[in-house]
Amino acid sequence: MPGEPEVRLPDTPATPLPAETGPPPEGRLVRVLPEPARIGRAFDYSVPDATDGPLEVGSMVRVALAGRPVGGWVLECDVTPPDGVTLQPIRKITGHGPPAEVIDLCRWAARRWAGRLATFLTTASPHRAVPALPNPPTPGPPPTASEAEIAEVVAAALEHPVATLRLAPAADPLGAVLAGLAQRWEQGPGLVVVPEHAQAAQLTRALRRAGVTAVPYDRAWAAAKAGGSTVVGTRAAAFSPQGDLGVVVIVDEHDESLQEEGSPSWHAREVLVERCARLGVPLLLISPVPSQEAVALGPVLSLSRSAERSGWPPIDLIDLRAEDPRVGLFHPRIVAAARAAHRPVFVLNRTGRSRLSICRNCSATATCERCDAAVSRLETGIFTCPRCAHERPEVCLACRGTAFANLRLGVSRVVEEASALLGVDVAEATGASGGRDGLPEGGPVVGTEAVLHRAGSADLVVFLDFDQELLAPRYRAAEQALALLARAARLVGPRAGGGRVIVPTREPEHPVLHAAVLADPDRAVAAERSRRQLPAPPPSGAVAEIAGQAAPAYVERLTPLLDDVPDAQLLNPEDGRWLLRAPGWQQLSALLDQVERPPGRLRLRVDPLRL
DNA sequence: CGGACAAGCTGA
DNA sequence: CAGCTTGTCCGG
Numbered sequence: 001m002p003g004e005p006e007v008r009l010p011d012t013p014a015t016p017l018p019a020e021t022g023p024p025p026e027g028r029l030v031r032v033l034p035e036p037a038r039i040g041r042a043f044d045y046s047v048p049d050a051t052d053g054p055l056e057v058g059s060m061v062r063v064a065l066a067g068r069p070v071g072g073w074v075l076e077c078d079v080t081p082p083d084g085v086t087l088q089p090i091r092k093i094t095g096h097g098p099p100a101e102v103i104d105l106c107r108w109a110a111r112r113w114a115g116r117l118a119t120f121l122t123t124a125s126p127h128r129a130v131p132a133l134p135n136p137p138t139p140g141p142p143p144t145a146s147e148a149e150i151a152e153v154v155a156a157a158l159e160h161p162v163a164t165l166r167l168a169p170a171a172d173p174l175g176a177v178l179a180g181l182a183q184r185w186e187q188g189p190g191l192v193v194v195p196e197h198a199q200a201a202q203l204t205r206a207l208r209r210a211g212v213t214a215v216p217y218d219r220a221w222a223a224a225k226a227g228g229s230t231v232v233g234t235r236a237a238a239f240s241p242q243g244d245l246g247v248v249v250i251v252d253e254h255d256e257s258l259q260e261e262g263s264p265s266w267h268a269r270e271v272l273v274e275r276c277a278r279l280g281v282p283l284l285l286i287s288p289v290p291s292q293e294a295v296a297l298g299p300v301l302s303l304s305r306s307a308e309r310s311g312w313p314p315i316d317l318i319d320l321r322a323e324d325p326r327v328g329l330f331h332p333r334i335v336a337a338a339r340a341a342h343r344p345v346f347v348l349n350r351t352g353r354s355r356l357s358i359c360r361n362c363s364a365t366a367t368c369e370r371c372d373a374a375v376s377r378l379e380t381g382i383f384t385c386p387r388c389a390h391e392r393p394e395v396c397l398a399c400r401g402t403a404f405a406n407l408r409l410g411v412s413r414v415v416e417e418a419s420a421l422l423g424v425d426v427a428e429a430t431g432a433s434g435g436r437d438g439l440p441e442g443g444p445v446v447g448t449e450a451v452l453h454r455a456g457s458a459d460l461v462v463f464l465d466f467d468q469e470l471l472a473p474r475y476r477a478a479e480q481a482l483a484l485l486a487r488a489a490r491l492v493g494p495r496a497g498g499g500r501v502i503v504p505t506r507e508p509e510h511p512v513l514h515a516a517v518l519a520d521p522d523r524a525v526a527a528e529r530s531r532r533q534l535p536a537p538p539p540s541g542a543v544a545e546i547a548g549q550a551a552p553a554y555v556e557r558l559t560p561l562l563d564d565v566p567d568a569q570l571l572n573p574e575d576g577r578w579l580l581r582a583p584g585w586q587q588l589s590a591l592l593d594q595v596e597r598p599p600g601r602l603r604l605r606v607d608p609l610r611l
Numbered sequence: 612c613g614g615a616c617a618a619g620c621t622g623a
Numbered sequence: 624c625a626g627c628t629t630g631t632c633c634g635g
Contacts, residue, residue: 032635036612043635066614066634085635599631613634620628 028055029087031076032063037118039065040597044081045090053093053131060097060125061090073097073121095131096225098124099241105275106239112274112585114544114592114604115264124239126221136228137213142185144210146175153301154179158282162273162298164253166521168311169288169486170494173251174206180247180284181212181230187281188246189213189230193237193268195255196453203251204232235260235268238275245281248272253285253294254483265605273297288312288486289521291479305520312519313492315485318504321363329414329464331504335421338444341460345491346426346446347484348414348464356467357383357394358506361401365467365506369397374471377404386473414464415446429454452487459499461488466503470510478512482524485516542585544592545608547577550600558595565591 027047034043045063047055059074069091081087098106098121106120146154154176157163165176181190192207194200200216207214207230215223217233217240224231225241233240235258250258250269259267269285270293276283285294288311294300302308318331329348338344356374357366366375368385369392375383377394384391395402418426427439429447439445445455452461463469469481485501492499505513515524546554555570555578562568565587571579582588588606 034612034634038612039634041634045635063635065612068613068634070612081635087635614632616630616632618628618630621626623624 026089027051028077029079029081030055030061030074030090031079032061032072032090033075033118033121034063034065035071035073035118035122037116037122040116040118042075044079044085044087046087047093048089051090051093054096055093057100058097058103060094060129062092062094063090064088073103073118073125075103095129096126096133096222096241097121098239099225099243101243101278102239102241105271105278108274109266109271110264111593112270112589113264113266113606114589115266119264120239120266123236124241127218130222130225133222133226136226139228140211140213142182143178143207143212144182146179146182149303149307150175151179151182153303154284155183157284157299157301158183158247160282160298161277162283162285164285164287164290164294164298164300166290166300166302166308167286167288168303168308168494168519169490170313170492170497171288171307171311173286174203174210176284176286177203177207177249177251178210178212180249181207184246184282186246188244189228189242190247190249191237191240191242191245191272192230192232192249192251193258193272194232194234194251195257197234199251200232200234200237207232238268238271245279247282247284248276249284249286251286253287254289254291254479254486255287256480256483263603263605265608267607269293288489289479289482289524309519310495312489312516313495313497313499313501315489315501315503315513315516317508317513317517318502319508320504320506321508323363328417329504330417330421334462334502334504337460337500337502338418338422338462341444341458343442343455343458344444344460344462345451345455345458345488346414346418346444346462346464347449347451347488348446349448349468356471357404357406359396359399359401360403360405362396362399363506364396364398365471366394366404367397367471368392372471373473373477374468376473377406418444418446449484449487452484452491455491457493458491459493459497460502461492461499462502462504463488464504467505467507470505470507470512478510478524482512482515482521485512489516542582542588542607544580544588545577545603545605546580547605548601548603550598550602551577553598553600554595554602554604557598558591561591561594 027049029044029046031042031044057074057077061072061074062069063072102124106117106124109120110117153165157165167173167176177192194203204214204216212230214230214232217224217231217237223229227242227244231237231240231242253269258269259265272283290300318333357377366383368375368390370390373385375385378384381394382391383394415426415428422444424443427445429439429445429451445451469484488501492501512524515521562570568582568591
């Protein structure tokens, strides 16, 4: 049979005409950014007239991309698609998404922290679809005035675009939050951001009791978008969809939980500074130990000296320089105080490799002469600073002695020692071990700093190795150490409550300890600023960490651009990651923005928490 | 992100 | 040269 080839193979399609135009698309045309952040591009779709659901910038939709369904956000309505593309209809409108104002804020954040827009939009979007918004509540009267002194200080703070209210750790921030809300009642409800989920839940309840319509951000996104309610949430609430903000308050502004640990390493405080500036809404920061960023952003206001003092418990220092470095962790004063306490809490920070060199002659801790970090002995005879890499011979800076003892600590040994000394069982609460319910009601507990979150209440906190904190090889070590003392102070309660904090130390003159003992955080801030001449950490300088499998390719593209930015420097600290420094985040972000991202995994963290 | 397809390595 | 891996490109 001389049959003709009747089957046309599908792999040789007729070449489509370049300007092939289908039927004109029906309905409106929208530009959609797909949810998967790696895609990173927007695509145009048509919206059939019959589609129901809210259609506006920010709406969440489902579309087909390369034949498979994905979620996405409408970034623009009524767009003009590029020539030659045939639009597909969107599959459905899923529901409400972040408003245009928040999308712009996300664009800013994506640039600021060298992240992707989709990552921020995910943070700013509801967890579940919101097809319709509830009715906003009818506005009620402002909450009744707080204590006069608080109301007055808050009023003064709200005169500024950004101001910090320094409130002692054991003081309840509720009064200040209420005062802030009341004073801006006419302009709209508030947004209150706190570090921890439990704090958000507790503050929401307290605000409701005070007559404020408050909703938790994580469970009431729809109510937040509907407006009229004060929103309380953790850092993601910085992107709350409220359209009618009257005031923004951040409680415990210094807390590291306000910064995302991963990449992009965005910080709720910085996001809200930008958002408030755009909206002309005042931002009130509250903290017992304001960060240097807060200090740089505006005035720091405080209550009277006596009011602040009363909100810190007594903090007792034990000067270990007078003791034999081998005396052990439990000074007789600690044992006596712990025996008298109902629930003593012992904090031992790192479970493993904490190591200090102690001068055998004068008991001073060996530190870096340039930056004050505790030095380590990488090779015999030479101290190396893990923070600034400065090297010096093994000589005591205080007494010129050359013999050093190596101090090491471990949690299990401490539990044993404490049990023996106190004659009772001592519970252990490390970060790894279980939930908060594992701890008995009273009695002594030993743990890492996580124990300060889990102990529930305590009438005594003892820091067993606070010098490790004070001298840690990190930027911000001093700030973090003071924050730790504030956390302990909050657990123990106000001065009148009978609790106390004990800090054995070889650094009793350290400004951080002075600040806590005198309940005067100003002292630590002043010291921190004048202390060292290192490349400046935030807020006076900016650092980005470039890591991940695609880091070398990224650095290769970045390097030629460095010539135009004389103040930027690129450092490679050996382990496959790079650090990029610039005088400020503006220069840093602008530089990173010019680099085209190479394919592959890349971790880009601007101003990371820890380096 | 996930599929499509192109360019490289291995084994008879 | 099939058969598989690894890489690059692209989606409306």
